[in-house]
Amino acid sequence: MITDIETALVARLQAGLGKMVREVASYAGELDDDVGRIVSVFPAIWVTFGGITKTEPSGTSHQKYKTHGRFVVVVGDYNPRSEASTRQGGVNKNEVGSNLLVQSVRRLLIGQDLGLAVKEFMPGRVKTLFNTATRDRGYSVYACEFDTYWMENALENGKWPLRTDDPNDQDAPFNTYHGRLSDPDPDLTSIGTRYHQPGTDTSADVLGNIKLGEQDDNATG
Numbered sequence: 001m002i003t004d005i006e007t008a009l010v011a012r013l014q015a016g017l018g019k020m021v022r023e024v025a026s027y028a029g030e031l032d033d034d035v036g037r038i039v040s041v042f043p044a045i046w047v048t049f050g051g052i053t054k055t056e057p058s059g060t061s062h063q064k065y066k067t068h069g070r071f072v073v074v075v076g077d078y079n080p081r082s083e084a085s086t087r088q089g090g091v092n093k094n095e096v097g098s099n100l101l102v103q104s105v106r107r108l109l110i111g112q113d114l115g116l117a118v119k120e121f122m123p124g125r126v127k128t129l130f131n132t133a134t135r136d137r138g139y140s141v142y143a144c145e146f147d148t149y150w151m152e153n154a155l156e157n158g159k160w161p162l163r164t165d166d167p168n169d170q171d172a173p174f175n176t177y178h179g180r181l182s183d184p185d186p187d188l189t190s191i192g193t194r195y196h197q198p199g200t201d202t203s204a205d206v207l208g209n210i211k212l213g214e215q216d217d218n219a220t221g
Contacts, residue, residue, distance in 0.1 A: 001118070001150050002049050002069065008114035009047045009071060016108040021045050021101070027074060031129070031141065039139050043077040043101060050145060058151060068149040070124065073109070075101035078139035098140040102126055105144050113148075121146040 006026055014024045023041050027048035030038060050070035058064040077098045111120045124145030153170070155161065160182040161171035174181060193208040 001116070001152075004116055005069070005071060005114065005118060005148070006047055006049055008116060009073070009109070012108060012112065012114060013045055013047070013073070013105065017045070017104060020104065027072075031074070038076070039078040042139065043075075043098075045076075045101065045105065046074045048072050048074070053147070055152075063154050063156070065152045065154060066149050067152045068147065071121075071146050071148070073105050073144045073146065074129065074141060075105060075144065076130075076139065076141035077101060098142055102142050102144055109146055116150075118148045118150045121148050 010024055010026060017024065021043045023044040023046075025044075025046055027046035030041075030044075030046060048071070050072040052067060052069050054068040056066050056068075058066045075098055106123055106126075109121050110123050113120045124147050125143075126145070127143045128140070129143050130139060130141040160180045161174035162169070162184050163181040164171055164175055164184075166172060171181075173179075191210045193210060195206040195208070197204065
């Protein structure tokens with residue numbers, strides 16, 4: 001789910017921002033690079049997983065859990081005019097400014113579920129990462145936080161991930177990497193029945209068996 005959300009965030013921002021930015025991508029340590037190299041791709045946006053903030057049981061069975069996750073969208077821009085221009089933008093179309101990027105990212109993501117089985121994104125904090133003027137240019141970088149949650153199914157106590165041929169199954173990675181597996185429970189094919197007439201001895205109960213999936217041979221239509 002984490003990868004699916006991150007990929008969907010990148011896709012929505014790429015489509016929605018258009019030519020407002022030069023790059024929208026998953027974060028790969030760009031901010032650890034030399035400043036001169038970073039600003040060469042500005043205005044830019046990077047998406048990263050910020051961590052799981054809380055997990056809580058859903059219901060009383062302890063088989064389902066509501067998992068709260070945080071995702072961070074990092075926006076950055078530079079401007080040779082001044083440090084203020086990096087935030088506020090300039091007179092030219094390509095002088096976007098980090099303030100507008102923050103506003104636009106929040107507009108595109110707040111209340112969206114990205115077509116996934118997650119709660120619509122709630123906006124969180126916007127934090128300053130860099131707001132600096134160098135000798136020849138200024139640059140500013142902000143981190144925009146978004147929170148959501150999704151449901152996770154727990155294994156039964158003592159069970160292992162299930163054996164499956166479905167590449168989209170949540171247990172597919174354990175099959176791919178030859179982890180220990182449990183066989184799926186057999187399909188339910190029949191249900192035993194017992195009909196008891198109140199006031200009679202249980203020896204008179206009528207026992208039956210309903211087979212599931214069978215069609216009445218006399219059915220029509």
